[in-house]
Amino acid sequence: MKVMLIAFAAIAVIAFGANYILGQAGFSSQDQAAAPSVRLDD
Amino acid sequence: MFRLALALLLSLTFATMSPAQEAAPAPDRSATGGAQTLEDIMARQRGEEVDNSFRSNALGDPDSAAGMANQLGTLGGSSDPELWRALRFGEANVTSTSRGPAATTLIQDGGMRWLLFRQGPLATYGSYLLGGTLVLLALFYLIRGRIRIDGEKTGRRIERFKAIERFGHWMLAGSFILLGITGLISLFGRKVLIPAFGHDAFSTVALASKWVHNNVSWAFMIALVMIFVMWVIHNLPDRTDINWLLKGGGIFSKGHPPAKKFNAGQKLIFWSVIVLGTSISVSGLSLLFPFEINMFAATFDKLNSFGISAALGLGELPTTLAPHEEMQLAQLWHAIVSFVLMAIIFAHIYIGSVGMEGAYDAMGSGEVEEQWAREHHSLWVDEVKAKEAAAPESATPAE
Numbered sequence: 293m294k295v296m297l298i299a300f301a302a303i304a305v306i307a308f309g310a311n312y313i314l315g316q317a318g319f320s321s322q323d324q325a326a327a328p329s330v331r332l333d334d
Numbered sequence: 335m336f337r338l339a340l341a342l343l344l345s346l347t348f349a350t351m352s353p354a355q356e357a358a359p360a361p362d363r364s365a366t367g368g369a370q371t372l373e374d375i376m377a378r379q380r381g382e383e384v385d386n387s388f389r390s391n392a393l394g395d396p397d398s399a400a401g402m403a404n405q406l407g408t409l410g411g412s413s414d415p416e417l418w419r420a421l422r423f424g425e426a427n428v429t430s431t432s433r434g435p436a437a438t439t440l441i442q443d444g445g446m447r448w449l450l451f452r453q454g455p456l457a458t459y460g461s462y463l464l465g466g467t468l469v470l471l472a473l474f475y476l477i478r479g480r481i482r483i484d485g486e487k488t489g490r491r492i493e494r495f496k497a498i499e500r501f502g503h504w505m506l507a508g509s510f511i512l513l514g515i516t517g518l519i520s521l522f523g524r525k526v527l528i529p530a531f532g533h534d535a536f537s538t539v540a541l542a543s544k545w546v547h548n549n550v551s552w553a554f555m556i557a558l559v560m561i562f563v564m565w566v567i568h569n570l571p572d573r574t575d576i577n578w579l580l581k582g583g584g585i586f587s588k589g590h591p592p593a594k595k596f597n598a599g600q601k602l603i604f605w606s607v608i609v610l611g612t613s614i615s616v617s618g619l620s621l622l623f624p625f626e627i628n629m630f631a632a633t634f635d636k637l638n639s640f641g642i643s644a645a646l647g648l649g650e651l652p653t654t655l656a657p658h659e660e661m662q663l664a665q666l667w668h669a670i671v672s673f674v675l676m677a678i679i680f681a682h683i684y685i686g687s688v689g690m691e692g693a694y695d696a697m698g699s700g701e702v703e704e705q706w707a708r709e710h711h712s713l714w715v716d717e718v719k720a721k722e723a724a725a726p727e728s729a730t731p732a733e
């Protein structure tokens with residue numbers, strides 16, 4: 293039971309980690325598909 | 335080997351998708367000067383296959399262009415309709431300043447086929463498959479009931495799975511369930527959830543579900559590798575599997591055929607998870623990094639050259655696909671294989687929980703009742719006992 297909960301926590305850690313790392317590495321759709329002159333954030 | 339298996343699975347699936355249709359003899363289009371006739375339009379509206387080559391090949395001829403100074407000379411041998419046809423059939427030479435990988439595909443007509451298949455047969459047969467599996471499992475429970483431990487319980491417990499094995503299993507299981515639910519939300523959003531809950535509510539749900547689906551996928555892939563590495567050695571087929579399968583795993587009879595750590599049924603689950611899970615992962619990666627990983631044109635090329643597509647009556651599969659068509663096919667493949675794996679996993683969850691007494695402990699605490707192990711994995715228990723007898727009691731302190 294404990295191991296199961298640790299595994300579920302690991303899923304969350306990996307998910308947030310993947311999101312952060314891919315975002316930082318420029319893999320967001322915005323970075324991939326739009327030029328810097330496109331202001332999607334504003 | 336994997337590619338071949340993938341190709342086979344792929345071709346089997348698509349075999350049901352496009353019924354072979356006979357091309358009609360070329361109709362007379364002299365009345366329209368070669369353009370499409372009313373009969374062409376009516377045929378298309380009746381859902382018949384229309385040979386479009388009279389349009390897709392009518393793209394003008396730059397070599398016969400009028401001189402620049404003449405009337406229409408600036409068009410370079412192609413009229414506007416011919417230019418539009420070139421765009422529509424993917425033959426135009428388009429350049430773009432946009433960085434997007436598919437920016438030069440201005441018209442892509444595969445999208446309609448994809449949409450109709452996704453909302454139609456995929457959603458319909460997918461839900462039949464999942465619903466049917468649940469009904470079958472419920473029937474099985476009603477008929478067979480819970481598979482109990484036949485013999486007297488010993489009270490002794492044997493370690494079946496180490497903590498790291500259970501960690502890998504639960505990471506795979508947890509991520510798969512999350513991916514399954516969020517995948518179904520994405521697939522049934524427009525057809526079911528928006529009509530039921532409205533656009534605003536679904537927007538929030540869809541955003542969250544997309545985030546979860548995209549990011550939890552990594553946990554699934556990591557766990558899939560872990561499970562493969564840890565358990566492949568126990569899941570290689572051997573002679574005991576034939577006996578086990580011939581006796582149907584002992585499901586409807588008294589007593590259970592002998593099995594090692596994993597019986598043939600579990601091996602089937604293992605290989606389903608590995609093969610289908612890998613296929614889902616690859617098509618998922620292709621969708622996660624749009625237009626970067628294109629698998630289908632290459633796969634279709636292999637299917638054509640090995641004669642598999644012809645043998646299945648699919649004819650020559652297209653080997654030139656628009657970037658979007660690659661993504662559409664990847665999405666369909668991703669969903670089809672996921673539906674199959676979900677159905678298999680329903681059965682796995684059933685037998686590992688309510689379906690069999692003592693089975694859950696293997697993944698719960700990692701330790702199983704010895705009598706359960708003797709009934710379901712007799713050869714494995716013998717191995718464990720032999721190892722225990724052979725190993726010196728290293729834990730005993732030296733005197």
